[in-house]
Amino acid sequence: MGITFSTSSGPLRALDGVSLAIRPGEFVSLLGPSGCGKSTLLRLVADILAPTDGLITVAGEVPASARRRRAFGFVFQDATLLAWRNAEQNILLPLEIAADARDPRQRAQRLLELVGLAAFGGAYPWQLSGGMRQRVAIARALITEPQILLMDEPFGALDEITREYMNLELLRIWDATRTTILFVTHSSPEAVFLSDRVVVMGTNPGRVKLDLHVELPRPRDPTMKETVEFARHTAALRRALVGETRPA
Ligand SMILES: Nc1ncnc2c1ncn2[C@@H]1O[C@H](COP(=O)(O)OP(=O)(O)OP(=O)(O)O)[C@@H](O)[C@H]1O
Ligand SMILES: [Mg+2]
The missing domain is CATH 3.40.50.300 (P-loop containing nucleotide triphosphate hydrolases)
Structure with missing residues (x-):
């Protein structure tokens, strides 16, 4: 190829x-x-x-x-989060694009827990460290359950x-x-x-x-x-x- x-x-x-x-x-x-x-x-x-x-x-x-x-889920070098959305809303973005409405908030919460940010769903990108932002980006990439x-x-x-x-x-x-x-x-x-x-x-x-x-x-x-x-x-x-x- x-x-x-x-x-x-x-x-x-x-x-x-x-x-x-x-x-x-x-x-x-x-x-x-x-x-x-x-x-x-x-x-x-x-x-x-x-x-x-x-x-x-x-x-x-x-x-x-x-x-x-x-x-696929894609994670880039910088977290590329939307500044006007909190962590949970950033994670939910791919589901909104896919018009997938199966228990979105429970899924976002499970992923926040998976990436160790259970208490940070309401935090905005500017309130998170670089490592935390990258974890939100990983959760966002996982929300569509990619292979x-x-x-x-x-x-x-x-x-x-x-x-x-x-x-x-x-x-x-x-x-x-x-x-x-x-x-x-x-x-x-x-x-x-x-x-x-x-x-x-x-x-x-x-x-x-x-x-x-x-x-x-x-x-x-x-x-x-x-x-x-x-x-x-x-x-x-x-x-x-x-x-x-x-x-x-
Ligand atoms: N859309 C494009 N049009 C023209 N050239 C491109 C395009 N995308 C990448 N290239 C060229 O292809 C080569 C490979 O680029 P690529 O971005 O895949 O490298 P990389 O290994 O990811 O590098 P880095 O470690 O710097 O990110 C480079 O020479 C780049 O300039
Ligand atoms: Mg590259």
Whole structure:
């Protein structure tokens, strides 16, 4: 599968020969330098873009029909909450768009509990910390009960402690919902800590360089980051990334 964009400076091969199969319930991270096509790949899966060659199937169907079933939830780098709506109203937005009226407030409350914000349904985005806003964004993505959660650098803007905490929270939520997760990050340790598989991508053209199975037991614990096994995984990712990140 591939995609070529036409730009003012000619055709740009953003992804070339990408072939990935993701199993239901799997946690897969995409890791790679800026411009290697990570966000493009998420947009292809979500049917925001179409491939110029090859095809994509999501749970056995084309992305367009998966999108009509609302199989996806999308979480972006910044929480993109609407400032004039409180947390509960932000979480309910996808249901309003879908005109889905099945017990919306109970569902919002369950999700607020799931993301650890049970008491914050009435809080507005400006009253929440960055980590809390990101949790509202995760709850909003989960309200349509998606099969696949697409997360594009969701914790990139958080400090290290909050990020580690959010990593644990995400694993807990993933365990509770059994959603398939496709997660974009620039951090090798984050990718190893979270994932079943880490896909390393390279640029010019955007392509897959390594598909690494993470052989660490679950549940994951932050102290695992100090183990030789963990270092072995991050070293393999670094070796795959090098050459891409070295200055020309
Ligand atoms: N709609 C578009 N039109 C033209 N070029 C595009 C378009 N979208 C992305 N590109 C180009 O495709 C390449 C891949 O972009 P993409 O945003 O997927 O990279 P990325 O891996 O997500 O990078 P980053 O880590 O910086 O977010 C880049 O060279 C980008 O300029
Ligand atoms: Mg991107």
